[in-house]
Amino acid sequence: MVDELVLLLHALLVRHRALSLENSQLMEQLRLLVCERATLLRQVRPPSCPVPFPETFNGESSRLPEFIVQTTSYMLVNENRFCNDAMKVAFLISLLTGEAEEWVVPYIEMDSPILSDYQAFLEELKQCFGWDEEEEGEGEGEEEEEYGY
Structure with a gap:
């Protein structure tokens, strides 16, 4: 036992x-x-971002400079997320509403090359919504002289 x-x-x-x-x-x-x-x-x-997430853009011309500054700043701080032009353009498109969103639809439908070219996309956006950098620094008299008014 x-x-x-x-x-x-x-x-x-x-x-x-x-x-x-x-x-x-x-x-x-x-x-x-x-x-x-x-x-x-x-x-x-990812850790919190020191730059706030950009506001949407509805096509209001007076808001375009602010929109571009906000999105550019956000993309610079988060550059690892925006590694190429297509990602940057896609980000901008995701923030478009109203008239601006309607403006971009034809570019998407025809798979335009500007969807992969950030600078070209910005230029189209500026041209469509009335932000001409050349006119920003000029006085009214110079504009009239240049355009023959």
């Missing part, structure tokens, strides 16, 4: 050691998974 108890106790100790080892391995795997999850969450949720 004593021999049976000793064998049973020995079997229990061996089983306990095996379970302790397995538990230790599982805890290590859990630690690695928690670290990996934290790394992935940092990638999905």
Whole structure:
């Protein structure tokens, strides 16, 4: 009877050691998974941006300079997200509403090359919604003289 108890106790100790080892391995795997999850969450949720998310643009000409400054600033701070012209143009398009959104639809429908050219897209946007940089610094008299009014 004593021999049976000793064998049973020995079997229990061996089983306990095996379970302790397995538990230790599982805890290590859990630690690695928690670290990996934290790394992935940092990638999905980047740190807060010092530049606020730009407001939408509905085609109101007086708001165009502000819209361009906001979007340019946001893209500069988040340059890793806007790695090419197509991404920049897509971002601008996502912020268009109303008349400005209606303006861009034909470019999308015909898969225009300006959808992959940020500067060309900006120039079209400026031309359509009345922002001419050349006229900004000139006085009215100079404009009349230049256009023969």
